[in-house]
Amino acid sequence: MKTTENILIVDLEATCWENRPPRGQESEIIEIGVCIMNAKTGKIYKNEGILIKPQHSKVSPFCTELTTLTQNMLDHEGIMLDDAFDILRAEYDSEELTWASYGNYDLNMLQNQARRFYTDYPMSDDHINVKTLFGEIHPTIRKSVGMNRALGELGMTLEGTHHRGVDDAKNIAKILHWCLQKSL
Numbered sequence: 001m002k003t004t005e006n007i008l009i010v011d012l013e014a015t016c017w018e019n020r021p022p023r024g025q026e027s028e029i030i031e032i033g034v035c036i037m038n039a040k041t042g043k044i045y046k047n048e049g050i051l052i053k054p055q056h057s058k059v060s061p062f063c064t065e066l067t068t069l070t071q072n073m074l075d076h077e078g079i080m081l082d083d084a085f086d087i088l089r090a091e092y093d094s095e096e097l098t099w100a101s102y103g104n105y106d107l108n109m110l111q112n113q114a115r116r117f118y119t120d121y122p123m124s125d126d127h128i129n130v131k132t133l134f135g136e137i138h139p140t141i142r143k144s145v146g147m148n149r150a151l152g153e154l155g156m157t158l159e160g161t162h163h164r165g166v167d168d169a170k171n172i173a174k175i176l177h178w179c180l181q182k183s184l
Helices: 061-067 071-077 081-092 105-116 130-137 147-153 165-182
Strands: 006-014 029-038 044-051 099-101 127-129
Touching (some): 029 061, 029 105, 044 071, 044 081, 044 165, 099 105, 099 165, 127 130
Parallel strands (some): 099 127
Antiparallel strands (some): 006 029, 029 044
């Protein structure tokens, strides 16, 4: 596993529905939660949630209940996906830093959305799947578990709102730092 001194942590939120998407709608990124974590100290900085206006879907009541994000919020505070990708490159050095997410969903979604919207993929090729790494390193958990359970196994509490990228990025960073300390 290649790591840089600082690791970019990413957690995405996307439009979702209780069942199937309504006709003509599709799941798309509505928040990119990010923070940078120092790999040695675990110190977290530059934490934010970049809100994105969905182009082919609307935020459902189910999605709002899960994430607290509303269509009105995204209409007024959201930016276009390619602008969000530019922020990742310019302010977070996303093409140079090793980056991490909890599971492969975020990796796949970023790749798919870059293709879907004909924009350049903003991340480096060095990705850490924290969910898999945690399962490999934890002494009693030998399978994939959710982020909240992983925090509980480590005696840590979930900070902020679960399913808000801005908060989940920090929680993932805590799990990753534990993993990096154990693997040294």
